Amino acid sequence: MIHVYYAIRDGRPSRWAEALGTALADLPVTFHADDVDPDLVDYALAWGAPPVPFTAMPRLKAVLSVGAGVDHLQGVEIPAHVPILRLVDPELTAGMVEYVTAMVLAHHRRLPFFAACQARRVWKPRSPVLATARRVGVMGLGELGRACLDALRPFRFPLSGWSRGPRAISGVTTHHGPAGLGPFLAATDILVVLLPLTGETRGILNADALARLPEGASLINVGRGPLIDDRALLAALDGHLDHATLDVFASEPLPEDHPFWRHPRVTVTPHIASLTHPETAARALAADIRRLESGQPPHHAIDRERGY
Ligand code: NDP
Ligand code: OXD
Numbered sequence: 446m447i448h449v450y451y452a453i454r455d456g457r458p459s460r461w462a463e464a465l466g467t468a469l470a471d472l473p474v475t476f477h478a479d480d481v482d483p484d485l486v487d488y489a490l491a492w493g494a495p496p497v498p499f500t501a502m503p504r505l506k507a508v509l510s511v512g513a514g515v516d517h518l519q520g521v522e523i524p525a526h527v528p529i530l531r532l533v534d535p536e537l538t539a540g541m542v543e544y545v546t547a548m549v550l551a552h553h554r555r556l557p558f559f560a561a562c563q564a565r566r567v568w569k570p571r572s573p574v575l576a577t578a579r580r581v582g583v584m585g586l587g588e589l590g591r592a593c594l595d596a597l598r599p600f601r602f603p604l605s606g607w608s609r610g611p612r613a614i615s616g617v618t619t620h621h622g623p624a625g626l627g628p629f630l631a632a633t634d635i636l637v638v639l640l641p642l643t644g645e646t647r648g649i650l651n652a653d654a655l656a657r658l659p660e661g662a663s664l665i666n667v668g669r670g671p672l673i674d675d676r677a678l679l680a681a682l683d684g685h686l687d688h689a690t691l692d693v694f695a696s697e698p699l700p701e702d703h704p705f706w707r708h709p710r711v712t713v714t715p716h717i718a719s720l721t722h723p724e725t726a727a728r729a730l731a732a733d734i735r736r737l738e739s740g741q742p743p744h745h746a747i748d749r750e751r752g753y
Pocket of ligand 2 (some may be wrong): 511512513514515720721
């Protein structure tokens with residue numbers, strides 16, 4: 446028997462039980478939501494600190510993040526031999542592509558500016574910048590960043606990207622590492638932030654980095670809130686930056702008194718850029734469970750040294 450434990454304090458265990466039951470229908474699987482015997486657990490679904498410590502599960506074969514990011518497990522003790530698997534699901538990718546494409550086009554066509562004009566009943570036509578002159582840069586060239594670049598290609602924006610190591614992507618100017626960051630930012634009019642939150646990326650968009658963005662640039666953060674220094678961003682929005690669309694925040698829910706809520710150059714969405722659907726995510730996670738059960742390495746284990 447394979448024992449899967451829903452090690453998440455809230456959420457919808459019954460949806461996951463059904464979805465995993467379907468995805469692993471040919472295997473003998475028992476799903477536990479509450480009152481699990483830690484001695485039994487083979488696989489734990491995780492989002493944040495678990496109700497029962499992972500270190501108390503002697504048979505644990507993997508911790509499976511129900512999201513693409515694994516920063517929610519920072520500080521959670523997980524034995525070194527237990528792999529941490531993250532979610533790579535075509536539907537999660539599709540959701541992110543929809544959001545990023547919608548927001549890049551909204552920034553390109555200055556929809557936040559026209560919405561502000563409408564609120565004041567002001568008729569202020571502005572000639573749109575040609576797409577071929579609007580440089581879009583994506584920070585993070587992983588599963589999600591690359592898919593967003595693919596979706597943006599038909600609009601004819603000059604595209605660029607930045608990653609940790611070198612990446613070659615057809616039709617995209619790529620930069621990497623600390624040395625590549627300044628030149629990348631300096632040539633970006635619409636910045637899409639799709640980095641994971643790690644020790645290296647926390648606060649990466651500080652005042653110096655934001656100052657590299659050209660006059661009138663805007664940014665869309667769908668990675669994680671602490672990638673950006675909030676105060677530096679607010680200062681930049683009162684200066685050379687045109688707009689920020691923020692889906693993720695250092696503290697979620699965004700506190701009621703946070704200046705982002707009322708800032709005229711900020712659009713807030715409540716961490717909905719792409720949501721996990723248990724029905725499709727279970728298929729993706731089940732694929733790695735199968736691999737582990739048949740003695741093969743999983744496809745989506747993170748590198749614990751790098752943190753993503
Ligand atoms: P991946 O792990 O596939 O890709 C991560 C990318 O970031 C890689 O290109 C990697 O570089 C780059 N990177 C990591 N560290 C650094 C660094 N120090 N310097 C430069 N580049 C770096 O992640 P995904 O694309 O699947 O997901 C990205 C993030 O999106 C998630 O971690 C999560 O935080 C966020 N997310 C947000 C959602 C939302 O609803 N807002 C939904 C889903 C995810 P390299 O290629 O060299 O390894
Ligand atoms: C994720 C998220 O990481 O929902 O999947 O943010």
